Amino acid sequence: MTQPRTCYVDISRYDPERGDQYPTMQRVQVPYDDSTSVLDVLQYVKEQVDSSLSYRWSCRMAICGSCGVMVNGIPKLGCKDFVRDYVAHKGVGRDHAANDAPALTIEPLAHFTGERDLVVNMDEFLTHLEAVKPYIIDPASRPNNPSAATHSQTPAQLARYQQFANCINCGLCYAACPQFGLNPEFVGPAAIALAHRYNLDSRDHGKHERMQVLNTHDGVWSCTFVGFCSDVCPKGVDPAAAVNQGKVESAKSMLIQLFKGSSIGDSRS
Amino acid sequence: MKQRIKGLHLEPLWWGLFSAGGVCFAVLVPSVVLVFGLLWPLGVVDVSFTTLQSWYQSLWGLVFTAVVISLPAFHAAHRIRHGLHDMKIGYGGSTTAFVCYGSAMVVTALGVIAWWSA
Ligand code: SF4
Numbered sequence: 001m002t003q004p005r006t007c008y009v010d011i012s013r014y015d016p017e018r019g020d021q022y023p024t025m026q027r028v029q030v031p032y033d034d035s036t037s038v039l040d041v042l043q044y045v046k047e048q049v050d051s052s053l054s055y056r057w058s059c060r061m062a063i064c065g066s067c068g069v070m071v072n073g074i075p076k077l078g079c080k081d082f083v084r085d086y087v088a089h090k091g092v093g094r095d096h097a098a099n100d101a102p103a104l105t106i107e108p109l110a111h112f113t114g115e116r117d118l119v120v121n122m123d124e125f126l127t128h129l130e131a132v133k134p135y136i137i138d139p140a141s142r143p144n145n146p147s148a149a150t151h152s153q154t155p156a157q158l159a160r161y162q163q164f165a166n167c168i169n170c171g172l173c174y175a176a177c178p179q180f181g182l183n184p185e186f187v188g189p190a191a192i193a194l195a196h197r198y199n200l201d202s203r204d205h206g207k208h209e210r211m212q213v214l215n216t217h218d219g220v221w222s223c224t225f226v227g228f229c230s231d232v233c234p235k236g237v238d239p240a241a242a243v244n245q246g247k248v249e250s251a252k253s254m255l256i257q258l259f260k261g262s263s264i265g266d267s268r269s
Numbered sequence: 270m271k272q273r274i275k276g277l278h279l280e281p282l283w284w285g286l287f288s289a290g291g292v293c294f295a296v297l298v299p300s301v302v303l304v305f306g307l308l309w310p311l312g313v314v315d316v317s318f319t320t321l322q323s324w325y326q327s328l329w330g331l332v333f334t335a336v337v338i339s340l341p342a343f344h345a346a347h348r349i350r351h352g353l354h355d356m357k358i359g360y361g362g363s364t365t366a367f368v369c370y371g372s373a374m375v376v377t378a379l380g381v382i383a384w385w386s387a
């Protein structure tokens with residue numbers, strides 16, 4: 001049996017109930033092999049080193065979106081990010097414990113309010129999601145209308161929005177977006193991608209309601225096309241594309257309002 | 270009238286000019302530099318000054334001013350304004366918009382005056 005390789009990891013610790021004023025870094029030595037994820041590291045620390053460590057997780061397979069953290073300053077899903085990728089460049093198979101510089105620094109998602117250790121306040125993200133009405137709006141299909149047709153859709157109609165429907169609401173794109181960092185009122189990448197997803201859905205009739213939100217300065221127009229949101233997205237949603245297609249839609253919607261003379265919320269197109 | 274302009278703002282206009290200017294910047298400005306900065310002085314492209322002058326004095330000269338000078342100026346103005354915003358200079362105010370787009374308008378006006386008096 002060979003000794004497991006180990007490396008050092010810095011983890012951001014913060015517990016206001018314990019009276020912490022600021023987050024501090026805790027350095028721990030952890031074993032790893034080729035299959036050790038960042039989430040495995042956190043679980044090792046909680047079980048073997050310090051049971052007071054708080055972090056979120058559930059599925060361990062990049063589905064639930066709850067394990068987002070900053071790893072060496074980049075937003076990552078803990079369960080989809082592996083220690084081997086951080087130590088490999090220092091020489092395969094070497095024992096990194098010999099050099100106690102941390103291979104990984106794990107911090108809570110940037111741009112959100114830290115609540116404790118790696119747990120952030122996700123409400124700041126969820127209010128933006130809710131604001132764009134991310135559900136099918138179809139007045140004809142309310143329960144009180146028994147004659148409503150079922151929602152059938154062709155594969156081509158599905159393909160129009162499918163990519164934007166893959167979002168798992170992990171919030172990595174918000175931690176990546178410098179505009180959200182500057183202005184937390186910015187609706188943000190995932191919410192705009194979701195609005196775009198429903199606007200492109202053939203079953204939906206709620207576009208004019210969503211455009212009221214997207215047309216504002218805090219809607220699509222806060223984006224300066226940095227594009228980092230799409231780089232960090234673990235599901236290939238490409239929110240930056242949704243935001244910039246949203247700018248075209250928003251420009252059209254505002255032009256139509258200017259010519260038709262009715263406010264955006266009143267238009268029934 | 271009130272309903273017509275409720276909630277509207279100028280950002281789509283600046284963004285439209287920025288997008289159009291981006292295409293011009295990427296495609297036309299390098300070709301103009303190539304033709305008039307390199308190929309013409311080297312004699313590869315052979316046009317006489319008087320031919321060029323009469324071409325510039327026609328409506329094509331105005332189109333040239335728009336796509337090679339004015340739109341790229343608005344593109345640059347938009348980029349600079351957002352760059353300043355990122356550095357929290359003039360954050361949230363309209364001063365930077367005034368200065369940036371104002372400069373692009375001045376450049377445009379000078380271009381038109383130059384064409385008019387050519
Ligand atoms: S768009 Fe991508 S990065 Fe953003 S919340 Fe959805 S899955 Fe996460």
Ligand code: FES
Nearest residue numbers: 059060065067079
């Ligand atoms: S634990 Fe569910 S996405 Fe990582």
